[in-house]
Amino acid sequence: MSDKRSLLPKADRTPWTPLHAKLHRTIRSRHLFERNQRLLIAVSGGQDSLCLIKILLDLQPKWGWYLSIAHCDHCWRSDSQANAKHVENLAKNWSVSFYLRTANEPLKSEAAARNWRYQALSAIAQENQFHCIVTGHTASDRAETLLYNLIRGTGADGLQALTWQRLLDNSILLVRPLLEITRMQTGQFCQDFLVPVWEDSTNQDLKFARNRIRQNVLPYLQENFNPQVESVLAQTAEILQAEVEYLEQAAYQLRKEAMVTSTGEEGNLYNPYSIKLNRRVLQKAPLALQRRVMRQVLQEIIQSGCTFEQIEKLIALISAPNRSQSDPFPGGAIAQVQGDWIYLKQL
Known part of the structure; x- marks a missing residue:
């Protein structure tokens, strides 16, 4: 299979891998999306977001979604414009609408970048009548977030880490469909389908705490404690999410009574x-x-x-x-x- 063939629109290819089946079941069982919805997919160009958009494009005939791609250029790297152009070219090859937002100046921290990114995505969604913003967060991200929050100090709310759905301030729904899929799986998927991944050099920069968890802490835990530690931690976050929802409802009722x-x-x-x-x-x-x-x-x-x-x-x-x-x-x-x-x- 050539690189050119890997970029053909979904209509020319009809793959159905275990990952396609898994995501299809997850969307249906968790009621993440409805049929014929307008979905804005946040695509960085990395393996997780490219795996996400590729599978959603393949599932599109079954669901009737209208899919578009949004890319946020944080201006952190000298190659950020080339990164954005790479994602735009993929969108063109897949015959998908493309939206780009570029930061006015380089953002100084992970938190600032995250806040700006969600604001930018929300603005695109509002302006173009999208029902949901969809991100490629995986079980690996969920495990990293749980460890990051645990180290900083938190209760069960922080340990539940990333949730499947979150309502943003403008009533647009943020959805994370890949929370049961690991980064290893998304990487293998992109290799199998020759999806051209843009390697982000900042993912290797150990000045960022999350990268130290990803590069140092999780490999150590996998080697010395549990090879499946990412999936186990993600499952723990899932258990805690349900318990937190119950406790919040019970606390609200108690507060009303008190x-x-x-x-x-x-x-x-x-x-x-x-x-x-x-x-x-x-x-x-x-x-x-x-x-x-x-x-x-x-x-x-x-x-x-x-x-x-x-x-x-x-x-x-x-x-x-x-x-x-x-x-x-x-x-x-x-x-x-x-x-x-x-x-x-x-x-």
């Missing part, structure tokens, strides 16, 4: 400076739910996110003596105990 006032009227769940919580209701609940309630409350007060220590300050007030109060939280709010109630007030 915020009912003495006259039977519910407190304002969304005004952080009129919140009061019934300590007697909270005392009956397990510690895990108490912590989640306090975190939900603090997230409305502290826009940058709350810490474990700040949550524990509120937890201590559930059983503290009357008239106890917390130190000020970022932004100036304090929590005070008055009888059966914890009041959160802005100073």
Whole structure:
């Protein structure tokens, strides 16, 4: 098979590999997409995103999707324009619409690049009436994210790592269909179908923490503990995702109950400076739910996110003596105990 043949549009070739079957089943069983949807595929040019778009193109006749490719040029590398042109040429060969967004200036961190990328993709989706943005995150990415968050310090929410679907601010759905497929599998797929992968040199740069996990930590764990560590960690994240969803719902119900006032009227769940919580209701609940309630409350007060220590300050007030109060939280709010109630007030 020649390189030219590997780039022929889907209509000229009808492959059906175990990876095609797996993704088809995943999309159907998890209800990731509907038939005839408009899907915007984020394609970097690396093996994961190219594997994703190739399989979706092959599945397109069965689902009737309208597929387009979006590429985000972060301007990190001297070859970034050539990278973008490579993806554009692939889109042309596959007869797929192509959208390009280029950063005005080089982005200084992974977090800044990620935020800009999602904003750019969301803007493209909104402007062109796409229902979903689809990314090529794999089980390997999920394992790396779990380890990265664990090392930094997190609860179950951080350990659930990447989720199958996430609603973005503009109500566009972000979907990750490859979370049960490893990077080794996407690489083998691209080799088998002669899909021309663009090698990103920044993936080898060990100044990035995720690259150190990918290049050093995971190979060490595979060699010395479990050859299937990526899949096992991804499965752990999947288990935690379901448990986190359940706990969040239970905590929200507990919070509603704890915020009912003495006259039977519910407190304002969304005004952080009129919140009061019934300590007697909270005392009956397990510690895990108490912590989640306090975190939900603090997230409305502290826009940058709350810490474990700040949550524990509120937890201590559930059983503290009357008239106890917390130190000020970022932004100036304090929590005070008055009888059966914890009041959160802005100073």
